[in-house]
Every structure is written in structure tokens, then in C-alpha cells.
Amino acid sequence: MARFRIGRHLRSRIHLVWMVVSLMIILLLPFILGIGLYVKSILLLEEKSLWELLFSSDWRPLSGNFGFLSFAISSLWVTALSLLIAGPICLLTAIHLTHYAKKWVLQIMHPVIDILAGIPSVIFGVWGILVIVPFISRYVAPIFGIETSGYTILTGSIVLAVMIIPFILNIMIDVFKMIPDELKEASLSLGASKWQTIKLVVIRKAFPGIISAFGLGISRAFGETIAVLMVVGNVAKIPTGVFQAGYPLPALIANNYGEMLSIPMYDSALMLAALILFCVVLIFNFLSRILIMRSEKITN
């Protein structure tokens, strides 16, 4: 009997150890990733200052010039534009779903959103090439008197917007659901119309949540690689308009890693690009989480 009991204790001990180890691995992963990237990129950072690398658009790897500015600006363009497209759509949809639509509409929307979120990004990329690229080059660009192949910043942003919509929408629906009915009743009972209530009370109350939904959207958009790479053109030049080709940071890494590594410092430069990406995404995620937590505290 005694032996059996020891065995049982021992076993539950071992299981506990495994659980803790698994947990530790997950907790440590981001740090390991970050340190790995840093160690790899330190070679380039020792030679040139971060400032110099970030604010130079001179990208000539053969002569050892690695200026990230055009890539960083491409990334900013694509991210900002996609958010500009996806943001208002998500906001209006979320308001309609939570305040105007019947319950069953929301019940249908949830699986639709999940499906949209689960589609592999390469499919969005193919869809972009087949539909959005010709649409831009044949119909949209001519309106502005511009001739383009269709592989532009705008194309990338549209594809990206479609991809981040499910994520932003999901959070926004939750944010709007958290607003207590009594608050809306209070506003209505003071003589406000439904739209006034939404505009003056609901959106104001949900504001931190809305911002954090955008923040999570940004961090997704900033890092999205394949779909954008397929439609954005990939030209290492600072873009000056939405109908020009761009070359975002993730596309730079995905296109070149493994191919150009015979050039000295090239892999270090790509690792630095990855590190920058990593930090930006981390910061946006972190800020959004803080805002979500704060808005939960306020609504409670």
C-alpha cells in the first residue's frame, strides 16, 4: 500500500513538473526569439548606428549600404491605408450588429468572421492577384489618370484590410457588447435618440476598446507577409503615392532570406529588419492590451 501511494505522489509530481516546463517554454519563447534576433543583428549594428540604418534609403547591399527607410515607409503606408479601409467598415458593422441587428444575425456573423480569420493568407494573395490587381490597373488608376501594373501600395492595403477585418471586428463586437444596457437606457430616458445615444455615449464609452482593436489590427497588418508580398510590387524605393509599388519589411525578409546570404552582412541586415518588426508588433500589442484592460476596468 505504502509503495503504491509513493508511486502515485511521484507520478502527480512528475506531471506537475511537465506542466510547469511547458508553461515556462511558452513564457520564454518571445524572449528567446528577441534575443536570437538581437544576437544576429548585432554584427551590423556594431558597424553602423541604428539611426543611420533607419533613416537612410540607400539600399545597396553589394557596397554594404543597408538603409531601411524605404521599407519602413512602405510598411507604414500599407498598414495605415489598410487600417483606414478596415477601421470604418469594422466600426459601422460592429455598431449595427450589436445595436440594430436581430440576434440571429450576430449568430450567423460569428462563424463567418471565424472562417474569414481562418483562411490561409496565401489564398488572399492569390485573390489579390486575380481580382484586385486588374481592378486597380484597369478601373481605379485610370480614374486618376495614372498608368500602373496594378501591383501597388493600394492593392496591398486592400488585401490586407480584408485580412485584418475579422480580427478588428471580433474585438469591437466584444467591446460594444460590454457597454451596459442601463447606460443606454439612461441616455434614452433623457430624450436622446438612438443614434445620439450611440454617438455621444456608446462610442465614447467604448473608445479605449475601439483604439485597442485598431492597435491589434495594426500589429497584425504590420507583420503580414505573403499576401502583401504577392500584390505590392516589391520595389526598393520610397513610395510617394498609393499607386506606386512598395516593399514592406516582412516582404523584404521573405524574398531575400536564404538567397542573398553570400553578400556580407546581408543576413545580419535581414535579422535587424526582423528585430524592428518584432519590436513594433510587440509594442502595439502591449499598448492595445493595456487599453483593453483599462476599458474593462472602467466598464466594470
Added chain:
Amino acid sequence: MEKGVKILVRDLNLHFGKNHVLKNVNVTIPEKKITVILGPSGCGKTTLMKTMNRLTDIYPDVKVSGNIFINDEDILNTQQDITILRQKMGLLSQRPYPLPMNIYNNVAYGLRISGRRKKRYLDKRIEHYLTMANLWDEVKDRLKESASRLSIGQQQRLCLARGLAVDPEIILADEPTSALDPISSQAIEEKFVELKKNYTIVLVTHILRQAKRIADHVVFMYLGEVIEQGPADQIFNHPRKRSQNRILKDCSISILHFAFCILQ
């Protein structure tokens, strides 16, 4: 409508999805008196009150039938703008829900919405209503602060001031003291007694003692039905005579009910 009657509810039925929440409710609420709707939790008293304000409109699954007359206007079947109807009624909910803005704007909200935006006018009205809710002295130096910084008791008085500011004829209060400490509760009760000179007050509560303290008129609800109603004195001290059957039925429910309230 008879004289002295402010709200008349006739054959009101309310379904929430498949639940029959209010069953053939007939209620008479006298003018410029405190009418207490009494009943255990979940008996439909809050729902009845929200129907008077048509706040049930915002829930798509709610179906209402019957009539509610306020000043001879059937508000359930009216062509009139519902926002104007609602302004005739100030609402005080169980927990205070200050609007997400500063103290000043909380009170100014209803005034601005009805088109009164002049700063000097607003300043005067806001001082007036905050004083009326006994809050002015506590907040006069911090009007630009967020309303959520106030204590719960102060927030509830702010909600009262906010409701009074739209100049209602009726005050609907849904267990307005349930989240408050005894002193704040007493302050609100005393305020109600004071306010009934000018306003018709409908107060929902499950606290029998509170009803006894301030009620002029009592409506008793149980499981979605009105069991008994009448002047407070008659209900609490001289239950009226009724046919044998009804007495038996009503008494058993009422006793159950009283026991429930006292336990709470």
C-alpha cells in the same frame, strides 16, 4: 381619464422571447404622489416600469400589447416622437450609471439634446438641479472632473439631478437605493418625499420597510401579475374585503410575499 390619475395601464402583456413576463397588468398611478411597486426579484416590476418609458423598445425580442395612458396619450400606440415622451420621465436605475463625461456635461446632456445650448443658461440650470439633488456643495469646485470619480451615493444623486434637468413630470426609480449605504439611501428617500410636491414618483422596490416609510400608493406584484393595489394605508393596515376565493388565493401569496420581503 379620472382626475388625479397620471398613468393608467390597461391590459398590459409583455413577452420576452417565450417568457410571458407581464400578465394582464392593470395599474392606476395617482398624480403627485409616491407610488411604490412592490414585489420579489424577478416579478416583472422593473419591466413594468421600463415599459412606461418605452425603454423596452431597445430589446428586439420584447413584444408588448395593451395600453399605457400618460396624460390621456396612449404611449404604446402613439405617433408622437418617443424621445419627447421619454423626456417627461426621469429615470433612476438600480446602480448609478453616470454618462462617460464630466459632472457638468452629465447634467447638461439632456438640456443640450433638447436644443438648449447657451452657456449662461446651462450654468444656471446645472447649479439649480445639482442643488436640488443636494449635490452642489460637494461638486461645485470639480464640475470638470469625470463623473465616475464620485462616490456611488454622489453618482446616484448626480443621476437624479440629470433626470430632473430635462424637467420631467414623472420620476421612475428602479430600486434606486439598493447599491447605496444607509445614509445615502435615507437622503434619496427624503428627497423623494420632498419632490412629490411637484412630481409623480414611481418607485420600484423589494424592501417592504422602504415602501411603508414613503409610499402613498402601493402596487403589489407577484410572478408578473398585479396582486393588489391601492392607497398605502389601506394596503398595509386595512386590507379590503373581497370574495372568499380571492382572499384565500391572495392571502397565501401575500403572506409568502411578505415573508420573502422581511427575510430580505
